[in-house]
Amino acid sequence: MDRRPFPARFLPTGSRVPPQLYAVTGTCLLLLIGCQPPSKPATKAAAAPPAKVEKLAQETEIARITLSPKAEQRLGITLTSFAMQQVxxxxxxxGEATIPGGRTIIVSAPVAGAIGPPAQGQIPLPGESIQAGQAVLSLVPLLTPERDVPTPAERVQMANARATLLSALTVAKGDVARSQAEVDAAKIALNRAEQLLADQAGTARAVDDARGQWNIVTSxxxxxxxxxxxxxxLLTELDSPAGEAAKATPLTLHSPQSGVIRNLAVSRGQTVNAGAPLxxxxxxRTIWIRVxxxxxxxxxxxxxAAALVKPLGQRGRRAAFSAATEDAAAATLPPQTTAAQPITAPPTADPLSGTADLYYEADNASLHLRPGQRVGVEIPLQGAGEALVVSAKAILYDIYGGAWVxxxxxxxxxxRERVLIRYTAGGLAVLDQxxxxxxxxxxxxxAELYGAEFGAGK
Structure with a gap:
């Protein structure tokens, strides 16, 4: 009979556990306890973090950030104070950029003719910049079609002119023949006088008289x-059948002012009438702003007061500008922001919209404003008031456009606290709240504090 012990769960109810099972179990426990690794000594206390964000109980409240002195020094934090100032x-x-009055010149054809390029270069295209006095195109004058066939009265005049020319030409030819004969006779007399003087039969006076007479008839x-x-x-030109257009000298048309070719109404080889716009x-260089x-x-x-003109969509980039100082410092103006001066212009208004127009003149040498372009115009209001201001560099914006400091x-x-910005000017943010x-x-x-608060800091 097998006398090996059975596990307790297989023993029948009321059976006694053999003592050998207790001995084996105790030995196993001692072995397990002896195989455990020795306990490690207590580690050093964890280093304090450079920044600690203390979350408040309620979600709607703002977190408070506490920095260590070393972290504050490493970030190089600088401070500014909120203040009340007169602004x-x-x-x-x-507003809308418009063409100034009297700044557009239309050049017309002085006579009828054919269009051609200037002597040097090509005809400039619309949009190209040109200088005052620059050659734009040439114009070859042409006779009108009705002048190609003379009228009866003109034919009579031409016949009379031709007869007169023929008569004068005949007289001129006779004068030439007579003068030639006189020159020949004077030459013979001069030679004779010189020969007699050489033979000591004549005088020097006779030689001088003969030479003077020869000079007169030669002239x-x-x-x-x-x-x-x-x-x-003249007679050859009158009898010539060739038209005058082929012999006409081209006229060079120049730009009357510096600027941009806005419109070109002709092309090369085109024939235009006198007075046609070219x-x-x-x-x-300057442009008007209608507001x-x-x-x-x-x-x-x-x-x-002067105003500031800036392209639409340029938000939060207003420059330092004083209404008392009409010429704002160019170095403080953001790109494409221009100081504009009020001007006297014809009064205009729109009764349908209930608006009246103000006009300003702005420098446009860089051509950053184009006629018809919509712009934003920042105009000073009457009087100055006291408002809460802070440096615009202290403002942070969240993903929803909210402003914080x-x-x-x-x-x-x-x-972190929320602020409500009215506008920015001169590097300062004027606040409503x-x-x-x-x-x-x-x-x-x-910005580093903002990143540390939301877990994006280094």
Whole structure:
């Protein structure tokens, strides 16, 4: 009979566990305890983190960030204070760039003719910049079609002119023949006088008289020949069947002012009538800005102060500008932002929309404004008021466009607070809502605090 012990679960109820099972179980427990590794000594206390974000109980409240002195020094945090200042109230309106009055010149054809390129270069295309006095195109004058066939009266006049020329030419030829004979006779007399003087039979006076007479008849012969040539050329031109257009000298048309070719109404080889428009030159060095305002706002804006013109969509980039100083410093203006001066222009208004127009003149040497372009115009309002301001560099924006600042809430402690911006000017943000004056806000290091709060910091 097998006397090996059975596990307890297989023993029948009421059976006694053999003592050998207890011995084996105890030995196994001792072996397991002896095989365990020795316990490790206590580790050093964990290093303190450089930044600690203390989450408040409620989700709607703002987190508070506490920095270690070393982390604060490494971030190079600088502070600025909220303050109440006298500021010039400003408001942005929509405007339109328009062509200044009297800055567009249309050049017309002085006579009928054919269009051609200038002597040097090609005809400029619309949109190209040109300088005052630059050759734009040439014009070859043409006779009108009705002048190609003379009228009966003109034929009679031409016949009379031809008869007169023939008569004068005949007289001129006779003068040439007579003068030639006189020259020959004077030459013979001069030779005779010189021979007698050489033979000591004549006098020097006779030689001088003969030479003077020869000079006179020679001059008469030269004048007679020139008169004959002129009359012959006139008669040849009168009898020539060739048209005058082929012999006409081209006229070069120049730009009357510097600017841009706005419109070119002709092309090479085209025939135009006298007075036909050829091209249009637009002076874009300055441009007008038309600002329509509701009539009830005319008394609120300062119509005598300069304004700022900027492209639409340029948000949060207003420059330092003082209404008392009309010429704003160019170095402080953001790109494509221009100072515009109020001008006197013809009064215009729109009764349907209930608006009246203000006009400003802006420099456009860089051609960043085009006629018809919509722009934003920042106009100062009447009077100055006191408002809460802070450095615009301290403002942070979240993904929803909300504006925030980090204020110093304690020793090495900072807290984020919401602000409501009215506008920015001169590097300052004018606020409608924000912390009390005197509270310090973070300028340098605000972005790093924002990243540490939301888990994106280094």
């Amino acid at each position: 010039q109230r400003r408001r942005t309106f929509g 008469s012969l030269t004048a007679a020949k020139e008169r004959e040539e002129q009359l012959d050329a 091209f249009e030159v637009l002076d874009t 329509p305002l509701y009539v009830d706002l005319l008394t609120e804006v300062d119509t005598t 980090y204020i110093k809430s304690g020793e090495h402690a900072y807290q 924000g912390p009390a004056p005197g509270v310090e806000a973070v300028v340098d290091g605000a």
